[in-house]
Amino acid sequence: MTFEELGLRSEVLKSLKELGFEAPTPIQEQAIPYLLGEDCDFVGLAQTGTGKTAAFGLPLINNINNAARLPQGLIICPTRELCLQITKDLTVYSKYLQGNVTAVYGGTDIRTQISSVKKGTSIIVATPGRLVDLINRKVVQLGEVQYVILDEADEMLNMGFKEDIDAILDQTPIEKNVWLFSATMPNEVARIARTYMHDPLEVSIGHKNQSNENIEHIYYAVKERDRYDAVKRLIDFNPNIYGLIFCRTKNETATVAMKLARDGYNAEPLHGDLTQAMRDRVMERFRSKELQILVATDVAARGLDINNITHVINYNLPDDIENYTHRSGRTARAGKTGQSLVLVNTRENVKIKAIERQMRMTFTQGKIPNPAEICEIQLNKLIENTIATQVKEEDIAPFMEQILASFDNLSKEEVIKKFVSAEFNRFIEYYERAGDLNAAASKEANSDRKNDRSARAREEGKTRFFVNLGRRDGLNPGALVRIICDATSLKSKSIGRIDIMTSFSFVEADEAHTQKILKLVDGYEFEGHKVSIEVTAPSKGSSDGGRDRKFSRGAGSKKGPGSFGGAKKPSFEKRGGFDTKRSGGFERQRNFGSKRNKY
Secondary structure (H helix, E strand, O other): OOHHHHOOOHHHHHHHHHHOOOOOOHHHHHHHHHHOOOOOOEEEEOOOOOOHHHHHHHHHHHHOOOOOOOOOEEEEOOOHHHHHHHHHHHHHHOHHHOOOEEEEOOOOOHHHHHHHHHOOOOEEEEOHHHHHHHHHOOOOOOOOOOEEEEEOHHHHHHOOOHHHHHHHHOOOOOOOEEEEEEOOOOHHHHHHHHHHOOOOEEEEOOOOOOOOOOEEEEEEEEOHHHHHHHHHHHHHHOOOOOEEEEEOOHHHHHHHHHHHHHOOOOEEEEOOOOOHHHHHHHHHHHHOOOOOEEEEEHHHHOOOOOOOOOEEEEOOOOOEHHHHHHHHOOOOOOOOOEEEEEEEOHHHHHHHHHHHHHHOOOEEEOOOOOHHHHHHHHHHHHHHHHHHOOOOHHHHHHHHHHHHHHOOOOOHHHHHHHHHHHHHHHHHHHHOOOOOOEOOHHHHHHHHHHHOOOOOOOOOOEEEEEEOOOHHHOOOHHHHHHHHHHHHOOOHHHEEEEEEOOOOEEEEEEHHHHHHHHHHHOOOEEOOEEOOEEEEEEOOOOOOOOOEEEEEEOOOOOOOOOOOOOOOOOOOOOOOOOEOOOOOOOOOOOOOOOOOOOO
């Protein structure tokens, strides 16, 4: 089927031709002819990257009066990035219809958006919070809206926008068309369909909650302390990676990104503590591929619409099964292929099985690459890059005589060996004593049971320290690692569990370095605060030190910055249960009910 056969106006087809659109995707082919009708509610279930924006955007601009000054179309989406992307796409689609599409989102000056809306617009694309704000200010009038589109509805509900969506829909006319697009179909999405739609047509591309078939899902069993080392090996084994690493918490995201950057990887974090300006800068660098790796939380990464991502790495599995669909869906977009890699401990096999059942897909168990495999991959990459290097003849010509004279006593083979080794030796040196990171089931299970005894359990061979600074002093796990390493010249692999509280913190480190840490870290200055550090002792009756008591204060003075070594075995992991209740599968009929905007 071609776009001409779908029934779109000639002006829209002209735009598509200029964009190079040749044939509709499956969701477009099934949705567009139906949505061109006069009275139609619609539920489209499809993964990200399947062409959903065009599936609702093309019939929307085709149907409305694009010269209208009050909005006739309203698109609600979860994030600023997705809001801007949809606005950009619709503006291009409506190029020859002189459509006016206005983006409304948080994190930027509201006065500029108020001015844009007051100038008149036919379509508003909005995030829920900012739209509610503008409605309350009586800036946005929704009385003439004919079409409401909820894009990535499951994402919006996961982010807590249920009340905002209800409040927005209550401001729209009773007689309107509601089009809902979602990757999954949890209970709350079905509730919206029952409440605000009448006999909607449901189109599923694949089964409900099914993962994109172009994604290869691989899981790796590792010990908790080896997660970071395993991530580094996966990156090294895929030198052309352009990927996302998902972590559960903001602290873990910042820590992993900091360690990767310090170890020479082109990575930055994306989490909720970043200002909008910082977030924009990081996203611009990632889109332009100046950044190779983005380390993100689930919330911060929602709505990202970036093509050509090759890998998604799950540092931890998400607490909610459905979030795995959204994570993995960031790769293999627009018909491309990709890999979703998952790190688990051996007790998490049940979670892998749960995802397989819910998402109707299959994981392959992989093996963390060994040092020899990684070195071979990196050597081949070095050779390829060297051969592809463009020689600037004019610039190098004045130095050639001296260069050739310097190598006069070396054979061609010896010269090649030395040049290759100059770059390659760092991999050989790093991996020469590296072992196998693939976990043995029985040992891993015993280790995990021990770790679960107490949230404050002390690792064997570690000393637990109390630090007088916490979150309100600007301290985070990465900063505490830097303080200890800078003061003592220790490598970060000597540091274990870190717990940052509001006004104080706990950190574990190898027992062998106890006195050194007490002597050199106590009195260290951090952002205008003097660090005080003491040894904690477990209370009686506690198997692993579940409750801290008694402190042994160290003495010493501040030491200047020292070397900051490579991270190998951080243990900042935070566990969370898997919410299987929310993600239980169920089948729904085409007719969601006859209720129509009950208010």
